[in-house]
Each structure stands twice: as C-alpha cells, then as structure tokens.
Amino acid sequence: MMKIKRKSLFTVFLLSMFILSIVPMSAENVEIYSMEKLLDMYIENSHDIEIMELEYELTELKYQIESDDLDNKERQMTRDKDDFYDTKDNSSSQKNIDEKRDEYYASAKAYAASTKDLMIQEFEIKNQDKYVANDTAKKKNSFKNDLWQLYELDKQLEVLNATSDLYKSKYEVAQLSYSLENMTESDLNQALIDYEQMVLNSDTLINNLDMLKGNVYINLGIEPEGEPQFDIVPPQSISPVNITYNDLLSSHKSNSLDYEKQSYSLEAEKVYFDILAGVFLENSDDYQENLNNYKKVQLDFYNYEKELDQMVLDVYYNYQKTIDDYNYAKDTVELAQRQYNEAETAFEVGQISALDMDGAKLQLLNAELTYDQSLISCAKATDEIALLMDGISIK
Numbered sequence: 001m002m003k004i005k006r007k008s009l010f011t012v013f014l015l016s017m018f019i020l021s022i023v024p025m026s027a028e029n030v031e032i033y034s035m036e037k038l039l040d041m042y043i044e045n046s047h048d049i050e051i052m053e054l055e056y057e058l059t060e061l062k063y064q065i066e067s068d069d070l071d072n073k074e075r076q077m078t079r080d081k082d083d084f085y086d087t088k089d090n091s092s093s094q095k096n097i098d099e100k101r102d103e104y105y106a107s108a109k110a111y112a113a114s115t116k117d118l119m120i121q122e123f124e125i126k127n128q129d130k131y132v133a134n135d136t137a138k139k140k141n142s143f144k145n146d147l148w149q150l151y152e153l154d155k156q157l158e159v160l161n162a163t164s165d166l167y168k169s170k171y172e173v174a175q176l177s178y179s180l181e182n183m184t185e186s187d188l189n190q191a192l193i194d195y196e197q198m199v200l201n202s203d204t205l206i207n208n209l210d211m212l213k214g215n216v217y218i219n220l221g222i223e224p225e226g227e228p229q230f231d232i233v234p235p236q237s238i239s240p241v242n243i244t245y246n247d248l249l250s251s252h253k254s255n256s257l258d259y260e261k262q263s264y265s266l267e268a269e270k271v272y273f274d275i276l277a278g279v280f281l282e283n284s285d286d287y288q289e290n291l292n293n294y295k296k297v298q299l300d301f302y303n304y305e306k307e308l309d310q311m312v313l314d315v316y317y318n319y320q321k322t323i324d325d326y327n328y329a330k331d332t333v334e335l336a337q338r339q340y341n342e343a344e345t346a347f348e349v350g351q352i353s354a355l356d357m358d359g360a361k362l363q364l365l366n367a368e369l370t371y372d373q374s375l376i377s378c379a380k381a382t383d384e385i386a387l388l389m390d391g392i393s394i395k
Contacts, residue, residue: 038147038220039140045221052135056128063121066114073111080104081279105279105286112275119268123261130257134392141383141394146216148376153209155372159365160205164198166358171195173355238326238378241385245316248388252312255391262304269297311395315388319381322374329367329374336367 043049084104088097124131174191177183217223243251253259273294280287343360346352384394 039143041220042143043136043140045219046139048139049132049136052132056125056131059121060125063118063125066118066121070111070114070118073107073114077104077107077111080107108276108279112272115275116268116272119271120261120265123264127257127261134257134390137387137390137392138394141387143216143219144383145380146212146219148380150209150212150216152369152373152376153205153212155369157202157205157209159362159369160198160202162358162362162365164195164202166355166362167191167195167198169355169358235375235379238323238375239382240323241319241382243385243389245313248316248385249309249312252388252391252393253308255389256393257391258393259308259391262301266297266301269294308393311393312388315381315384315394319378319385322377322381326371326374326378329371333364333367333371336364340364 080100080103084097084100087100091097171191171194174183174188178185178188273290276290277287280290340360340363343352343357347354347357387394
C-alpha cells in the first residue's frame with residue numbers, strides 16, 4: 001500500500017497549508033515522500049516541460065532567421081517605395097501605378113509584420129525561464145488537486161459503503177416485516193431497489209477511483225503492483241489570508257507575465273500601425289483599415305483587462321466563500337459528533353435500535369466528509385491566491 005501524509009509545507013506554494021507523503025506497502029524500509037517530492041516526481045516524469053523548452057528553442061531559431069531577414073525586407077520596402085513614386089511621377093499608365101503601389105504596400109506590410117513578430121518573440125525568449133517556471137507551478141497545482149480528489153473520492157466511498165450497509169439493514173428489516181405481514185410487497189421491493197442502487201453507486205465510484213489512481217501512478221512514473229491504494233490526510237486547520245481584492249489585483253498585474261506580454265503586444269501593434277500609417281495615404285481605404293485594426297487591438301486589450309479583473313475577483317470571492325463554508329462545516333461536524341455521542345449513550349441503555357445507531361454514524365460520516373472537503377477547498381483556494389500573487393493565471 002502507498003500512503004500519503006500531511007506535514008508542514010511552505011516551499012511549494014507560498015501559502016500552502018499541507019503536505020502529502022506516499023509509502024510503498026511492499027518496502028521493508030518505508031520511504032516517505034513529501035508533497036514537494038511527489039510534485040517533483042510528477043514534473044520529472046512529465047514531458048510537457050521538455051516539449052515547452054523545445055518550442056522555445058524553435059522560437060529562438062525562428063527569431064534568428066527572421067531577424068537576419070528583417071534588413072532584407074526593409075530594403076525591399078525601400079526599393080518598392082522608390083519604384084512606386086518613380087512610376088507615379090513618370091508613368092501615364094494608372095495600371096502600372098496601381099501595380100507598383102500594391103507591391104510597395106505588400107512589402108511594407110511584410111516589413112511591419114516581421115517587426116511586430118520579432119518584438120513579441122524577443123519578449124518570449126527573454127522571459128523563457130519565467131514561462132517554464134510558471135507552467136511548472138500550474139502543472140504542480142493541477143496534480144496536487146488530483147491527489148486531493150483521490151482523498152475525496154475515497155471518503156465518498158466510505159460514506160457510500162456505510163449508506164449501503166444502512167440500506168441493507170433496512171431491507172433486512174423490511175423482509176422481516178413483510179414475513180410478518182406488516183409491510184406490502186411494493187414497499188419491500190422499494191427497499192430492495194434502494195439498496196441495490198446504493199451498491200451500484202458504490203461500484204461506479206470504485207471504478208472512478210481506480211481510474212484516477214491509475215492516472216496518478218502514470219503521472220508519477222510508478223509501476224503499480226496488485227491494487228495500489230492511497231491514504232491521503234487532509235489539512236487539519238486553515239490559515240486565513242489577509243489581503244484585499246485591490247491588493248491581490250495589483251500584485252497579480254505587477255507580477256503577471258501574461259499581463260506584461262499583452263501590454264507589450266499592444267506596443268508591438270502600435271509599431272505595426274505607425275509603420276503602415278507612414279506608408280498609406282491618409283484617409284485612404286488602406287489607412288482606415290489599418291486604423292480600424294489597431295482600434296480593435298486596443299479594444300481587445302481593454303476586454304482582456306476586464307476579464308482579468310473578473311477572474312481575480314472570482315478567485316478572491318471564492319476564497320472568502322470557502323472560509324465561510326469551512327466555519328459552517330466545522331459547526332456542523334461538532335453538532336453531528338455530539339448527536340452521535342448522545343445516540344451511542346442511548347443505544348447502550350437500549351433507548352434506540354441498532355438501525356438508529358447506524359443512522360447516527362452515517363450522519364457523522366457525512367458531516368466529517370463535508371468538513372474535510374471544506375478544508376481541502378480552503379487549501380485549493382489558498383493556492384489559487386498564492387498563484388495569483390505570483391502573477392500566475394489559473395485560467
């Protein structure tokens with residue numbers, strides 16, 4: 001069996017509140033892997049980062065080729081410009097003038113496009129390490145959420161199995177009642193249907209759990225033997241993050257590589273517009289088209305900023321909601337524990353039946369599941385806050 005435990009974690013994400021460990025059942029000397037080790041195993045076994053690094057190598061190669069060719073495009077544009085104005089001044093053929101104009105405009109657009117593309121490529125190359133680091137952090141966060149989902153499914157299965165046991169007991173009681181002619185056959189059949197539905201739900205959940213376990217093992221590069229299992233322990237408490245929405249938004253924008261690239265791309269589009277604005281005749285269709293395209297880019301950036309503001313706001317309020325849900329779940333589980341203790345006392349003195357006792361236990365299990373899920377939701381929301389503060393977009 002492989003076991004995952006929690007311990008203090010501050011090196012993976014700034015505000016993380018938990019850690020996991022994984023223990024091979026067959027090993028005599030049990031080796032415990034921290035969350036940081038697990039995430040490193042995932043990244044080491046992932047080929048996505050390698051692919052990304054290769055893509056940046058191609059970007060560098062493309063940049064070098066286009067950079068070397070930029071001077072040629074500028075010279076071609078200058079030649080075409082001279083040819084156009086020479087033809088315009090000395091030719092009486094409007095067809096020839098139009099042809100030379102089209103050649104000039106085409107070479108000017110090619111030069112402007114290459115200039116813009118090179119600016120963006122240069123930005124990407126300059127920030128390559130940060131791109132890789134940001135993507136690594138996002139992938140680690142995604143894989144961590146997979147591990148938490150394992151825990152939640154496992155706890156859901158525990159509750160579902162307890163529910164199945166309760167419905168089985170109810171069906172057995174129904175059989176006895178039916179034999180004593182205290183229940184109709186229709187009610188007996190309904191009790192059986194309810195029990196069989198719980199069993200079916202359990203089987204479905206087991207299949208989902210097994211598939212997720214298999215994916216986790218593949219992502220870790222582990223060859224499972226037998227029936228691998230995970231025992232994941234949720235965080236035991238939460239550490240509220242004291243930050244306002246405006247501070248979160250400001251921190252994200254100041255650290256966001258995506259936001260910086262969008263701003264830089266807008267500058268590159270302005271360079272593209274300025275080059276062609278000096279080529280096209282003012283108030284011509286080509287000039288107006290160039291102006292409209294630039295206005296559209298400005299509008300796209302405005303909409304991007306609005307979407308970014310909304311994304312940060314959603315994360316911020318989701319975090320606040322998880323705190324409220326946690327406080328409610330904490331009160332609920334404490335109440336369920338008291339009710340269970342009271343039921344246990346009542347059962348010992350014969351005041352309630354074993355079926356009632358099973359019901360109280362199931363109520364406590366459901367409350368505990370909701371409480372653990374609220375802790376995990378807080379942990380996830382805290383990680384999202386930390387990522388945003390580091391300038392990493394989660395969507």
